Amino acid sequence: xxxxxxxxxxxxxxxxxxxxxxxxxxxxxxxxxxxxxxxxxxxxxxxxxxxxxxxxxxxxxxxxxxxxxxxxxxxxxxxxxxxxxxxxxxxxxxxxxxxxxxxxxxxxxxxxxxxxxxxxxxxxxxxxxxxxxxxxxxxxxxxxxxxxxxxxxxxxxxxxxxxxxxxxxxxxxxxxxxxxxxxxxxxxxxxxxxxxxxxxxxxxxxxxxxxxxxxxxxxxxxxxxxxxxxxxxxxxxxxxxxxxxxxxxxxxxxxxxxxxxxxxxxxxxxxxxxxxxxxxxxxxxxxxxxxxxxxxxxxxxxxxx
Amino acid sequence: xxxxxxxxxxxxxxxxxxxxxxxxxxxxxxxxxxxxxxxxxxxxxxxxxxxxxxxxxxxxxxxxxxxxxxxxxxxxxxxxxxxxxxxxxxxxxxxxxxxxxxxxxxxxxxxxxxxxxxxxxxxxxxxxxxxxxxxxxxxxxxxxxxxxxxxxxxxxxxxxxxxxxxxxxxxxxxxxxxxxxxxxxxxxxxxxxxxxxxxxxxxxxxxxxxxxxxxxxxxxxxxxxxxxxxxxxxxxxxxxxxxxxxxxxxxxxxxxxxxxxxxxxxxxxxxxxxxxxxxxxxxxxxxxxxxxxxxxxxxxxxxxxxxxxxxxxxxxxxxxxxxxxxxxxxxxxxxxxxxxxxxxxxxxxxxxxxxxxxxxxxxxxxxxxxxxxxxxxxxxxxxxxxxxxxxxxxxxxxxxxxxxxxxxxxxxxxxxxx
Numbered sequence: 001x002x003x004x005x006x007x008x009x010x011x012x013x014x015x016x017x018x019x020x021x022x023x024x025x026x027x028x029x030x031x032x033x034x035x036x037x038x039x040x041x042x043x044x045x046x047x048x049x050x051x052x053x054x055x056x057x058x059x060x061x062x063x064x065x066x067x068x069x070x071x072x073x074x075x076x077x078x079x080x081x082x083x084x085x086x087x088x089x090x091x092x093x094x095x096x097x098x099x100x101x102x103x104x105x106x107x108x109x110x111x112x113x114x115x116x117x118x119x120x121x122x123x124x125x126x127x128x129x130x131x132x133x134x135x136x137x138x139x140x141x142x143x144x145x146x147x148x149x150x151x152x153x154x155x156x157x158x159x160x161x162x163x164x165x166x167x168x169x170x171x172x173x174x175x176x177x178x179x180x181x182x183x184x185x186x187x188x189x190x191x192x193x194x195x196x197x198x199x200x201x202x203x204x205x206x207x208x209x210x211x212x213x214x215x216x217x218x219x220x221x222x223x224x225x226x227x228x229x230x231x232x233x234x235x236x237x238x239x240x241x242x243x244x245x246x247x248x249x250x251x252x253x254x255x256x257x258x259x260x261x262x263x264x265x266x267x268x269x270x271x272x273x274x275x276x277x278x279x280x281x282x283x284x285x286x287x288x289x290x291x292x293x294x295x296x297x298x299x300x301x302x303x304x305x
Numbered sequence: 306x307x308x309x310x311x312x313x314x315x316x317x318x319x320x321x322x323x324x325x326x327x328x329x330x331x332x333x334x335x336x337x338x339x340x341x342x343x344x345x346x347x348x349x350x351x352x353x354x355x356x357x358x359x360x361x362x363x364x365x366x367x368x369x370x371x372x373x374x375x376x377x378x379x380x381x382x383x384x385x386x387x388x389x390x391x392x393x394x395x396x397x398x399x400x401x402x403x404x405x406x407x408x409x410x411x412x413x414x415x416x417x418x419x420x421x422x423x424x425x426x427x428x429x430x431x432x433x434x435x436x437x438x439x440x441x442x443x444x445x446x447x448x449x450x451x452x453x454x455x456x457x458x459x460x461x462x463x464x465x466x467x468x469x470x471x472x473x474x475x476x477x478x479x480x481x482x483x484x485x486x487x488x489x490x491x492x493x494x495x496x497x498x499x500x501x502x503x504x505x506x507x508x509x510x511x512x513x514x515x516x517x518x519x520x521x522x523x524x525x526x527x528x529x530x531x532x533x534x535x536x537x538x539x540x541x542x543x544x545x546x547x548x549x550x551x552x553x554x555x556x557x558x559x560x561x562x563x564x565x566x567x568x569x570x571x572x573x574x575x576x577x578x579x580x581x582x583x584x585x586x587x588x589x590x591x592x593x594x595x596x597x598x599x600x601x602x603x604x605x606x607x608x609x610x611x612x613x614x615x616x617x618x619x620x621x622x623x624x625x626x627x628x629x630x631x632x633x634x635x636x637x638x639x640x641x642x643x644x645x646x647x648x649x650x651x652x653x654x655x656x657x658x659x660x661x662x663x664x665x666x667x668x669x670x671x672x673x674x675x676x677x678x679x680x681x682x683x684x685x686x687x688x689x690x691x692x693x694x695x696x697x698x699x700x701x702x703x704x705x706x707x708x709x710x711x712x713x714x715x716x717x718x719x720x721x722x723x
Contacts, residue, residue: 076668084609109669225687265689266681268644269652277652282643283679285666285689286606 024050024057024143026167040164041121045094046128046143057128057141058300059171064178065193066149069222071114071125072263073178074146075104076286077293078127086134088294093128093141100125100146108263108284117148121164124148133297153193156200169204173300174216176292181221181230181260184241194219194245202252216255216299218292219245225262225287234260255299261288407432413497416440417563417696425702437708444484444696445575445626446709451477452574453587455676477585478570482698482710485567485575488616488629489637489693490558492530492538495547498558499536504528509560514553517684521554530554531686544615546635546691552658552683555638555692566640567695569678572661576632577675578625591674593624593631598670603633606668613665613689632673635691636660636681643680655682664689 020029024046028039036043050057064070079101081090092098103125107114117124125146132139147165155165169175177197184190201212221237224230230237238258239246249256264281272278314321333341407428410419416439419425425433454476505528507515523533531549532539538547550558559565567575577589592598600608602622613634624631639659644651657680663673666689671677681690698706 083607105669109671111672265679265687266657268654268657268680271650271652282681283672284668285664286668287666 021047023047025059025164025171036122037164040167041124042145042164042168043096043126045096046126049093049128050141053141055141057143058173059143059168060296060300061169061172061175062144062146062178063152063175063197064149064222065153065180065190066116068149068178068180068190069263070149070178071100071117071146072104072108073176073220073222073261073289074127074144075101075114076108076263077289078129079105080286080289081131081293085132088290088297089132091130091132091139093130096125097127097129100127108281111282111284112280117146119148119151119154121147121151121162131297135298152197156196166204169201172215174218174296175201176218176220176296178220178222179238179242179245181224181227181237184221184238185227188242191242191245194242195248198245198248198252213253214255215253216257216296217249217253218296219249219256219258220288220292221258221260223262223264224260225265225285226267230260231262231288234258257292257295259288259292259295261292262286263289407436411436411439413501414443414494415562416443417700419563420701420705421563422702425705433705437705440484440696440705441709443487445487445624445628446698447480447483447485447571447575447626449480449482450574450579451479451581451587452570452577452579453477453589454570454573477587480568480570480574483567483571483575484696484698485571485626485628486693486695487627489546489635489691491544491616492533492547493543495530495550495558496536496538496543498561499529501561503557503561506557506561509557511553511556514684517553520684521551521686523549532688542613544617545613546616546630548613548635548688548691549686550690550692551686552638552681554686558692559694562694564694564696566638566692568640569659569661571695572631572637572639572693573675575626575628576624576662589675590625591676593628593675594622598673603630603663603673604665605633605663605670605673606666607670608633608665610665631662631675633663633667634665635662635689636664636679636687637662638690638692639678643678653680657681658683660690 019032021032021034021044022028023030023037023040023042023044025042026037026040028037030037030039030044030047034044046057049055062070062074078090078092078097081088082092082101104114127142127144127146129142129144130139131142145168147168151162152165155162160166177194179190179194198217201217205211219238221227221230221234224234227237235258237260246258263284263286265285266282267279268282269277269279330341330345333344407419410416416436419428419432419436420440425436428436503509504518504521510518521528523529523531523536525533525535527533527536529536530538530547533549538545555566576593577591578593579587579589581587590596592602594602602619604610604614604619616634617629619630619633622632623629637660639661641659643657643659644653660679660681661677663677667673672679681687698710701709
């Protein structure tokens with residue numbers, strides 16, 4: 001004997017899946033409940049937040065080789081701007097945006113540098129924040145990822161290895177390029193990498209109206225507190241130790257400026273199990289962290305909603 | 306013609322007056338020759354007496370005959386040669402009396418030299434009291450006792466950081482009584498060293514650093530801290546702590562003052578003021594004012610000053626002994642090296658000297674505590690490292706140390722200036 005009964009169908013829930021949600025970085029289609037974009041592994045929360053707040057956040061890239069200090073710089077920058085209101089103030093959008101400064105400050109507080117950023121894009125920390133500036137009436141949205149230096153090098157040497165990098169840099173409104181001032185003093189590998197990176201950026205977008213040659217580029221000499229004369233005159237220091245990069249930067253980019261920054265007052269090394277050496281900071285005294293970002297923000301044309 | 310005469314008189318007034326006198330005397334001599342001769346002779350004698358001071362001797366003899374007390378210059382308590390030998394410098398001014406030299410040294414802040422056993426016996430009682438008063442005013446006594454020094458480094462694994470491990474790896478160090486400057490050395494104080502030729506006195510400098518002394522110049526090439534101009538501190542920052550000096554410059558200044566840099570144990574004891582609870586248990590303050598950090602008590606990054614403040618600010622951040630700004634404002638050079646010789650895993654890019662106290666740009670509060678130690682290359686002249694001086698009680702003359710340690714203070718009535 002059979003009985004009939006009424007069962008409510010939840011098919012209406014499937015309606016969400018019928019519409020693809022475009023990734024904010026690569027515009028690739030994804031399902032509604034996807035956490036990461038299946039094409040570029042950028043967090044889908046960026047797209048959802050953009051749609052929810054009806055904003056179009058600007059994107060800024062922090063680039064540099066392995067060990068140049070991207071994670072420390074970005075983590076300290078976000079933490080410093082979130083603790084102060086002048087001249088800039090940053091408010092995080094989404095819990096995932098606090099992960100980077102949380103991990104960075106937790107390590108630096110115990111006199112240890114954060115671990116190396118993995119090459120896999122799904123392990124990168126993304127920051128989506130609202131920036132309030134005194135010179136602007138309205139705050140604006142900003143997205144900044146902490147990309148791995150090795151991944152960047154591989155993308156430059158072998159294009160399309162990491163599509164997320166190419167997609168992201170194509171849409172970026174500006175870039176902060178970190179250069180290790182100590183390694184710049186010791187050799188030319190930083191100079192050569194910077195030249196390759198600048199060339200890569202300049203050829204990324206062919207549009208003469210919106211190409212990278214019109215976008216602001218900031219060069220930051222990191223670990224400058226351990227180099228004599230770097231803080232006094234970063235331009236002169238860069239011109240002396242990295243003439244090729246300096247010339248290329250001024251020739252190919254319209255808006256560019258060089259800054260010096262430092263986080264650790266002094267560093268030492270400690271032997272680890274296995275015979276390696278691990279560097280650690282002796283103290284944390286940030287210097288020149290906010291100024292490059294402040295200049296870059298002042299140069300970026302804000303997107304209209 | 307009259308205008309020519311007037312202009313000539315204006316150009317040569319003395320000559321014209323002498324000419325008039327000669328003509329007058331000639332006319333009188335023609336009429337009264339002997340009277341004129343007598344007047345001329347008297348004028349010559351008077352002029353000679355004024356020129357060579359002949360008039361003072363009869364006046365002094367007259368005063369003695371009349372019984373009027375004649376002020377005799379007091380016998381010098383300390384000969385100029387003895388003081389010069391003690392300070393390793395010739396007297397500042399030729400013919401300068403010793404009381405002036407003592408006052409000069411007190412004004413320069415070099416009272417510690419006057420309290421040395423070789424010198425103090427030659428000071429008058431009043432001079433000694435004035436010098437002791439200066440010591441009590443400028444320095445705080447840190448009594449003898451035990452201080453518990455925590456581990457020099459912080460374990461990277463926060464799960465491992467617990468009280469039992471800290472107690473196991475801490476060290477108890479006994480500290481002798483020592484005096485510590487109540488305030489860090491200011492630009493004004495250091496300027497006395499620069500103006501006094503401290504950079505040229507090679508005897509007070511370490512021999513190993515003599516080749517590097519050419520780099521110890523300011524922005525204009527004059528000897529001085531890194532941020533100065535033409536041997537002068539930045540305008541408006543005279544009362545701020547001196548920065549931009551290397552460890553060697555700090556040591557030389559300390560020697561010039563007759564003091565020295567504090568050791569880590571002395572500094573930590575003055576800051577955390579340990580209290581014994583018996584059975585080898587000690588309670589120490591995390592900060593000079595207590596265990597919780599407050600931005601209103603110290604100048605660190607969280608205080609949002611973005612620079613140094615005068616050395617006597619932050620009254621509510623005093624240590625128990627009455628010392629200002631042991632935490633914050635500027636790091637302070639210590640006498641000893643950074644790190645432990647027993648730590649074989651530590652690798653430094655260069656031999657480093659210890660610094661303590663935190664500075665205005667120290668970001669984390671746990672790196673501006675009484676126990677936290679950092680290190681820096683002794684040749685570096687950084688914008689946030691200054692110094693504070695110490696003076697061991699054993700370096701004082703016994704009678705001076707006894708007066709201080711027994712708690713006898715000098716009142717204003719006992720001070721007779723001049």
